[in-house]
Amino acid sequence: MGDLQNLMMGFSIALSLQNLLFAFIGCMMGTVIGVLPGVGPAAGTALLIPLTFHLPATGAIIMLAAIYYGAMYGGTITSVLMNVPGEASSVVVCLDGHQMALKGRAGVALSIAAIGSFIGGTVATLGLCVAAPPLARMALNFGPPEFFALMALGLSLLMGLAGKSIVKALMMGVVGLILGLVGMDPVRGMPRFTFGQAELLDGLEFVSVIMGFFGVSDILLTVETEVRQTVGAKVSSLMPTRQDVRDSAWPITRGTLLGFFLGLIPGMTGSISSFMSYAMEKKMSKYPDKFGTGMIEGVAGPETANNSHANAALIPLFTMGIPGSPTIAVLMGAFIMNGLVPGPLLFKDHPDLVWAVIASLYIGNVMLLILNLPLIGMWVKVLKIPYSILFAIILAFTLVGSYSVNGSAFDLKTLTLFGLLGYLFKKLDFPLAPVALTFILGPMMELALRQSLIMSQGHMTIFVSRPISCGLLILAVIILLSSALRTLPFGTEAVRGEDSQI
């Protein structure tokens, strides 16, 4: 069956009333997650996984994917209206978006952001349809050494870009790999680092670890200080002028392309795309000095890039089983929980599911465009819930989410422990994105490494004797070295870390 026919089949599944409902619920919940400051897309998606436990696999993935890209849309609303980014990718939108709001042009900023997001997301999904099947076929020829090298490249990119200190990013990457060791050894089935706890035989529960690192730790950091409720700007007319559309057209085009290509690279996060788009627009503008004062280009470009990135980032997941960001890692975990292994075999073994999810991305993008603008008033009301109530509700949901995965109180202890660890790591300026990725990829990396060494009877040369793995590893080393050189003078920059995800 051709790819176009497969896509049509995907549409026929995604357009069923049940799956439309799942996509709709996912879009709404994702937008709420994006709107709420303090709940990032990674923790938010993990938080809502339990809601999908008893859904059919296709419905569950459609809903979780909708939560993921819905959060990308929603993050913009708080950035523009309140100067508070709902998620990391929207930080840069605060610069000009909020300035526009202060000038009474909040509605225009939100309209252009939604239109740009729609175009970026839809074009990237088209790219996904075209690029993913041949990439998956190519990946079928990859052996363990190539997979190991590809994962090493993805991680090196993430760590190289993760913060000011490459040492801290690498340390976090290693910590994630170590956390992935807990449980059964992937080759011999021998328990490791389980401390005699039967609950740890299957490894640390990833939902609890991710929610602890990204959800609970954020709440602990926020409650340290008295949180004051922010007053948002009023939403004016949503209709952009002809000049606004003209000014936004090229930034949207450039943002779409930039976000798409950066999204293809494992390790690149959406925030990098939006920051790069902003920098590009500023450089290409006739009035770079006016950026930061309410230029529509500063909203259109980054918002488009962010959403184009979000959809394109699904390509490495679908074709090679490699998550490019913590949120995609959570999505990958959801695939695995539903008995599906993301990677080249997904297109071959589950074409109905994968094409239905791809089709749902188109539908979800249309839904978000239609829903978001008229519902802006409702999202603003969500923001009026005082944080002193909100933090308790979020914590309650993390507890419910963590418990319901295995029905085990042990996972609640894991959640608390990793919440506290995440809090301490953030205090020490360690970037957390590398931990999330290496934690998910750790067992796969170990398996690929050990299988490679079994193939070569223990010779490490297998990684350099095969051209693809050799090329990928050289690239990984170059990226790490260039990042290390950037921080070589042993000064403050090198000692502090911080997350590029913010």
Next chain:
Amino acid sequence: MRHSPERSFGCEEDDFMKRVYQIASFFFLAFSAYLVFESRQMEYYADLGPGPGFFPFWLGITLAALSTIWLVQASIGSPQAIEDDFIPGRRGALRVLSIVVMMVLFAWVVDFLGFQLSMLIFLGFLLIVLGRRGPMVTAAVAIVGSFGVYYVFTRWLDVNLPASSIEFLRNLGL
């Protein structure tokens, strides 16, 4: 919020951050030593190739090397300003501690008291003591968050949440 590098700080404050980073790197070094030690108890190499101890051993060595580099960077690097928000105020620290304690307590009692009662207490405490909300708001949020969530998850979403292991409470539907 961080101090700008231009702001001057006393030598003691500069040393404080250095000391914090040094202590943290020692923790990482101790953890790597534990990892290497444990991995040596496992098979490092077998006929088929690397054994279960192979990966943890090299991860331990790598973490130790990175921690050492960080320790050196922290020790010989330029002094750093102590961050405004690094040490929470007394009330802030109490709030953080209260949440952690409440989460641990919840984990401890949830199978015993059941989800509904445990969550009612959890939310009630957080909203009254930390959130300083009035009794009406607290009651509404705590009841919806405990009984409401239990109903929705168990009846509609088919997700199992624990009932109390105490017969009397279980008979009351808790």
